[in-house]
Amino acid sequence: MNINVLKNILLKCICSLSENNLVLTARIFEHELDLLESDDIVKVLKDLSVLELCLIIAMKHHSEIYDNQPMNFEMVYSRYVKFANKHASIQTVQRPVVMKAFEHIEKLELVSMISQGTSRVQKDYQFFKLLVTSQQISEAISKSHGVPTEIVQWANSSLT
Structure with missing residues (x-):
């Protein structure tokens, strides 16, 4: 600040x-x-890559559907792939690239890891909580330039 x-x-x-x-x-x-x-x-949020925005949107929808319950990378990745496969103009990205984008979102503190105690959980299955609101996501997407129409529509759709 x-x-x-x-x-x-x-x-x-x-x-x-x-x-x-x-x-x-x-x-x-x-x-x-x-x-x-x-x-x-x-x-x-406005400065995120299209892939990172897609992950944030996937997390937003997960939070809406499951009443703000924590999520892990696998859940987010599955929701992203489902969306990308539905839309021919959206290119599916390899899993390691998506993981790097997810890690970047974590470094930006847009998500927060939920403590799992002393147990060692594989990174893909560690639980996170989204720290941004649907309103902030919508505002960022409306102010961003060059976001594909399908992604804007996905962001603004409810519970997809």
């Missing part, structure tokens, strides 16, 4: 600070931070 942006948010809140509206000012500050974080996430 840019320190100058944070300073501006603080100044905005302090200027409206008085004894009577301390709670309100805290809410304003919280709201401004939420907006800033959301904008940052949308920017990160």
Whole structure:
């Protein structure tokens, strides 16, 4: 987060600070931070490759269908391949390439690994939780250029 942006948010809140509206000012500050974080996430999503976007969309649909239950790479990969096979214009990518894209999404902290205790689980089967909202995904895709129409439609479809 840019320190100058944070300073501006603080100044905005302090200027409206008085004894009577301390709670309100805290809410304003919280709201401004939420907006800033959301904008940052949308920017990160916007910069993803088409393959990475497809994986995010697959995760979004999994989360919608299974009520935000954790998912693993296998589940996401299966949903992506099913989509790619349905659409002739979408090229299926080799599994190791898809795994690298998934790992990149993890490094960007768009997903978070759910602790499995001390057991060693093969990477393909470790559970993750999607950390971005459907709204952020939709906003990023609407602001992105060059995303194939089928992918935009898939992102905007419900429970496919």
